[in-house]
Amino acid sequence: MGVQKFAVLLCAEDSDYVKKMYGGYYGVFVRMLREEGEVWDLFKVAKGEFPTDDEIGEYEGFVITGSCNDAHGNDIWICKLLILLKKLDAMKKKVLGICFGHQILGRALGGKTGRAKTGWDIGIRKVEFLPSQIFTSLSIPTSLSIIEFHRDEVWEIPPKAEVLAWSSKTGVEMFSYGNHILGIQGHPEYTKDIVSHIIDRLLNHKLIEETLGEEAKSRLEAGEPDREAWKKLCVSFLKGRL
Numbered sequence: 684m685g686v687q688k689f690a691v692l693l694c695a696e697d698s699d700y701v702k703k704m705y706g707g708y709y710g711v712f713v714r715m716l717r718e719e720g721e722v723w724d725l726f727k728v729a730k731g732e733f734p735t736d737d738e739i740g741e742y743e744g745f746v747i748t749g750s751c752n753d754a755h756g757n758d759i760w761i762c763k764l765l766i767l768l769k770k771l772d773a774m775k776k777k778v779l780g781i782c783f784g785h786q787i788l789g790r791a792l793g794g795k796t797g798r799a800k801t802g803w804d805i806g807i808r809k810v811e812f813l814p815s816q817i818f819t820s821l822s823i824p825t826s827l828s829i830i831e832f833h834r835d836e837v838w839e840i841p842p843k844a845e846v847l848a849w850s851s852k853t854g855v856e857m858f859s860y861g862n863h864i865l866g867i868q869g870h871p872e873y874t875k876d877i878v879s880h881i882i883d884r885l886l887n888h889k890l891i892e893e894t895l896g897e898e899a900k901s902r903l904e905a906g907e908p909d910r911e912a913w914k915k916l917c918v919s920f921l922k923g924r925l
Contacts, residue, residue: 687743688722689921692764694729694750694783700880708748708872715872715914716746716921728764739770744777744921747784749870753835754786754796765791775863777921782833785858785866792841792860799836801852803895805882806831806902810848810856810869817847817859817925821916827909829856829869830878836868865920871913875903 697707705711709725717723724742726732729750734742747768752758768791771778780788786796811826812818837855840846847865848857856868870878882899885891891899919925 686720686722688724688741689716689744689746690724690726690734690742692745692747692784693725693727694748694752694764696729696751698880698884701877705877711872711877712746712748716918718918729760731760733763733767736770739774739776742776744779745771746921747778747780747787749782749784749832752783754783754790755835761787772860772864775861777923778864779917779921780864780866781872782868782870785868786835786837788860788864788866789837789841789855789858792844792864794837794841794844795839796835796837799834799853803834803891804831804852805878805895805899807906807908808850808852808869810850812848813846815845815847815859817862820925821919823912823916827912828906829871829913830873830875830908831869832873832878832881833868837866862925867917871910871917878903
């Protein structure tokens with residue numbers, strides 16, 4: 684059996700801190716998802732680096748990261764990403780979308796995304812799962828806590844997609860499309876340290892109000908995300924174990 688290859692489609696700029704501490708967001712995802720013997724490649728799609736049509740076929744699965752950009756935007760790289768995602772869907776490649784990745788998948792497949800009607804969601808939040816065959820092989824509880832950091836959301840899921848989870852803040856916390864595409868609004872890959880750093884960056888650049896930053900840090904300290912359970916879910920999906 685050949686070596687399994689996966690790719691991270693990086694939709695964000697790495698901060699100096701995340702580069703130094705985690706090897707960039709690529710390092711964060713690889714730490715969560717890679718297993719022995721696998722090859723994980725990086726494509727900085729936000730900088731215009733995309734796999735060629737020939738390269739796409741080499742990969743078992745793809746992971747789309749979060750981003751500071753809006754999934755409903757029309758930047759050149761976002762439009763190219765939409766085209767790529769439609770190709771991956773047609774090829775039935777495994778695709779895992781996180782936060783922005785979740786939203787851009789929703790858009791690429793025919794759903795609608797936009798600003799969250801209830802504003803920013805930053806901190807730890809409990810996500811409630813709906814009954815679904817996708818979870819039959821996993822022993823997970825009916826709810827899990829996850830780190831959230833977003834102000835956009837999926838308004839309407841694509842035709843034929845299935846909502847898998849919701850929360851008191853967001854109606855579509857997770858959706859599946861066929862058995863090859865999975866979108867998660869929260870951040871299973873994030874640590875509290877990463878979130879605290881991002882909050883400080885946004886505050887320093889006056890991109891969020893101080894009261895919001897303080898509230899977010901309080902919510903962050905009030906609980907713990909179920910990181911191991913989310914890791915199991917993401918790994919099991921990407922590698923066809925669900």
